[in-house]
Every structure is written in structure tokens, then in C-alpha cells.
Amino acid sequence: MSETLRCIGCGSVIQTDAPGEIGYTPKSALEKGLAAGEVYCQRCFRLRHYNDIQDISLTDDDFLRLLNSIGETEALIVNVVDIFDFNGSLIPGLHRFVGANPVLLVGNKVDILPKSLKRSKLIHWMKEQAREAGLKPVDVCLTSAKRKHEMAELLEVIESHRDGRDVIVVGVTNVGKSTLINSIIDTVSGVRDVITTSQFPGTTLDKIEIPLEDGHYLIDTPGIIHRHQMAHYLGKKDMRIIAPTKEIKPKVYQLHSGQTLFLGGLARFDYLRGEKSSFVAYVSNDVSIHRTKLANADAFYDKHVGGLLQPPREAERESFPELVRFEFSIKEKTDIVFAGLGWITVTEPGIVAGWAPKGVTVVRRRALI
Structure with a gap:
């Protein structure tokens, strides 16, 4: 394929290797386009024929x-x-x-x-x-x-x-x-x-x-x-799990200090110090949450990530980034936010930690709800 072959709709260089990026068109569509003398990238083709604008990624x-x-x-x-x-x-x-x-x-x-x-x-x-x-x-x-x-x-x-x-x-x-x-x-x-x-x-x-x-x-x-979103590290099947499509149902947990919540295998929340209190998780209804003792949390994750703790799936376990820890001292009602996954609302003062894949941010903010 010539490097100068361009889409006649948007001018992008046609390529057949990277779906979702600029200029992509399937090889079969390219062959048909060359035969007809009209080569469009997939994005322009779907726009012309279906009024459908597809997102693409930028470098x-x-x-x-x-x-x-x-x-x-x-x-x-x-x-x-x-x-x-x-x-x-x-x-x-x-x-x-x-x-x-x-x-x-x-x-x-x-x-x-x-x-x-x-x-x-x-x-x-x-x-x-x-x-x-x-x-x-x-x-x-x-x-x-x-x-x-x-x-x-x-x-x-x-x-x-x-x-x-x-x-x-x-x-x-x-x-x-x-x-x-x-x-x-x-x-x-x-x-x-x-x-x-x-x-x-x-x-x-x-x-x-x-x-x-x-x-x-x-x-x-x-x-x-x-690049600090959870979506950057997940495939389409897992994105369907973590991206809500209907009203989320808050999940309330009563935690003692020394307890941990796992959000699938994607993130972890530790209650390090404070009185027994309520914590509210706002994540997709399809994300499973598991509670365990903080003292056993590392071993629990190593044993169950890719299995009981999904996503990631077993096949993606080796390539999934390690979880990195962020510690916070909480003085008022606060959200601990896992970028692209959701948040946990801390209702009382205490010391907590949020873990997320290396490269994904965990931040605190004044409680939204």
C-alpha cells in the first residue's frame, strides 16, 4: 500500500493495522475502495453511510x-x-x-x-x-x-x-x-x-x-x-464491566480499621486507622467488591487476581500493571476517586489508602454526594 494513499473524505493517510486510530480501514474495505476508485477511512465511511461518528485516538x-x-x-x-x-x-x-x-x-x-x-x-x-x-x-x-x-x-x-x-x-x-x-x-x-x-x-x-x-x-x-484513566489499561470486554450504562446503586460497607475492599482486581481500598464507620462505594453495578482483612490483603490479591478478582481476566493478569498505593488523612466527608472506575466516600475522619494500577491516579475530593 502506498504511504501517500489518503482518505478522500478527511485527508488522513490510509492504514490497515491500527483500528481506532486515524486513517484506519479494514483491508477488505480498502480493496473494494481501490476497485471503485473511492478510498475512505472507516470513520468517514460510517459517517457518510450511517450518520455515525466514531471516536479515534490521537498521538x-x-x-x-x-x-x-x-x-x-x-x-x-x-x-x-x-x-x-x-x-x-x-x-x-x-x-x-x-x-x-x-x-x-x-x-x-x-x-x-x-x-x-x-x-x-x-x-x-x-x-x-x-x-x-x-x-x-x-x-x-x-x-x-x-x-x-x-x-x-x-x-x-x-x-x-x-x-x-x-x-x-x-x-x-x-x-x-x-x-x-x-x-x-x-x-x-x-x-x-x-x-x-x-x-x-x-x-x-x-x-x-x-x-x-x-x-x-x-x-x-x-x-x-x-493516560491516567483506568480505560487505558483495559480491553473492550472489561470496559463494558466498569463503565456504567444505567443508574449506579451505592454499596454501603461498615468497616473497622484494618479492613480492605477490593474493586474487582483493578483497585483496592484500605481502612488504616479510625473508628468503625460507613464507607459508600460508587462503581458500576457490574463491578464485584470483596472485603478482607488488611493483614491478608496482599496474599489475597496475589492468589485471586484474574479469578475471583476480575477484571483483569486470567489471560491479562501477567500484563496488568502492579497496584500502587496512595495514602490520605481524612478530616471531613471525602471521596477517594479511582480515575475511570468510580469512588469510595469516606464519611468520618481517619487514615485510608487507595491502590490503583501504576499510571492511574487516585485522588481525594470533597464528597460529591
Whole structure:
């Protein structure tokens, strides 16, 4: 295959080795495309024929190039984050790249949080967390890409802030950005009948431009890899286990000091010192939690990881990173957050430790719920 063979939809160099990366197309599709004289990457093909935008991954160089281009274009920046993994889905340093452009922060997957959590409190919390990360959004809104009525509300908010500018949608991988974009396309197509597959112009390498009625564009960008997310170390089957698809059910544990909770084989929570108290785990309903004595925890993990403690699976046990320990002194109600997996709420003062695969962050924050 010629190195200069490019997708006629977006201009990316065609490659058949790395699904999920820029320019990928299956070999069988490439052969058909060459025979027809029209070679598209898989992403552009699915967009043209199914109105389906697929996320793709960026290299670190692509990441920097994309961020630098954001500040050079006058636009409203729509930063999509996963509410369930808020800390893990913020784009590192985004505030340094947006220039004078306003940022609208969109919290996706609101439907998986307990209904007892009021939206007003969640929005206030998101604003605080964003400011701590150096980001000053002009507005914060909540949505679920699966609910069409919420797309109409999101479009109204976007319209109120864009002031006749383009709209650039950014987000790390696994925040549901592509589902959100596809839902917007379906919403607009169904209501106004203004967007069809033939109206999507190909652009360069990594962006897809969706025309708006006033001649400006809604610009989709590839998902940015956040290397401190749990998802970076898991395959698709395990991602289905740890990524909630419906409202999570909090799991309450009464722990004495010297007890440990394992979140599958992916993470570990130690209660080191304090009075007997309640701890609440907020993880996917499919993640199994096992309690054991702290004194036996290391041996228990070594014996059962890949078996009783899954994920990871037995076949992935050897390649899975070792767990690294983070210790915290807790003085008030606090969440211990395992990036990309969930969190455990500590309700009383004490000393705790969180363990996660090497490279995945464990942080504390003021309790969300």
C-alpha cells in the first residue's frame, strides 16, 4: 500500500493495522475502495453511510497540534466530560490553549448518577472542580447523550453562547462525545431536516465539520487519550464491566480499621486507622467488591487476581500493571476517586489508602454526594 494513499473524505493517510486510530480501514474495505476508485477511512465511511461518528485516538503530537489549533480559531469550545469520571476526563491544561474562546462545560452521562443527587448541587460542584483545574467555563450544563429531549436543551444552550461562531467539541476518550455528536445530528436532522450525510464535508486529518444553518460549523474532534484513566489499561470486554450504562446503586460497607475492599482486581481500598464507620462505594453495578482483612490483603490479591478478582481476566493478569498505593488523612466527608472506575466516600475522619494500577491516579475530593 502506498504511504501517500489518503482518505478522500478527511485527508488522513490510509492504514490497515491500527483500528481506532486515524486513517484506519479494514483491508477488505480498502480493496473494494481501490476497485471503485473511492478510498475512505472507516470513520468517514460510517459517517457518510450511517450518520455515525466514531471516536479515534490521537498521538501526543496530534494532541498538542489539536490543542494549539483550538486557540487559533474563533469558536465556542464545548468540553464534554464524563460526570461519573469527572477528574479523569478533564483535558490536562485545556485552559492554556483555548485563548480568548469561551468554554461551555458539558457533563455527560448524568443518567447514571443516583437520582437523589440534585442537578443544582452537581452543577455547582462541577464549577468548583473546573475552577480548581484552571478552567473558567461560561456555563455548565448536564446531559445524557441517550436522551433526545436533553439534546434539544443542549443545542439551545450552545446557541445562546456561540454568538455566530463555529462550535468545537472536545473531550478525552470514553466520555461519550461521539454518542453526543451523533445524538445532536439525529436531533437536528429530525427537527429541521438540514443535515444529511451528503452535507458533511471532509476536512483535514482529524476533524469533521457539520454545517450549521448560518454557514458556520459544529466541529467534531477525535477523543484525546488521558493516560491516567483506568480505560487505558483495559480491553473492550472489561470496559463494558466498569463503565456504567444505567443508574449506579451505592454499596454501603461498615468497616473497622484494618479492613480492605477490593474493586474487582483493578483497585483496592484500605481502612488504616479510625473508628468503625460507613464507607459508600460508587462503581458500576457490574463491578464485584470483596472485603478482607488488611493483614491478608496482599496474599489475597496475589492468589485471586484474574479469578475471583476480575477484571483483569486470567489471560491479562501477567500484563496488568502492579497496584500502587496512595495514602490520605481524612478530616471531613471525602471521596477517594479511582480515575475511570468510580469512588469510595469516606464519611468520618481517619487514615485510608487507595491502590490503583501504576499510571492511574487516585485522588481525594470533597464528597460529591
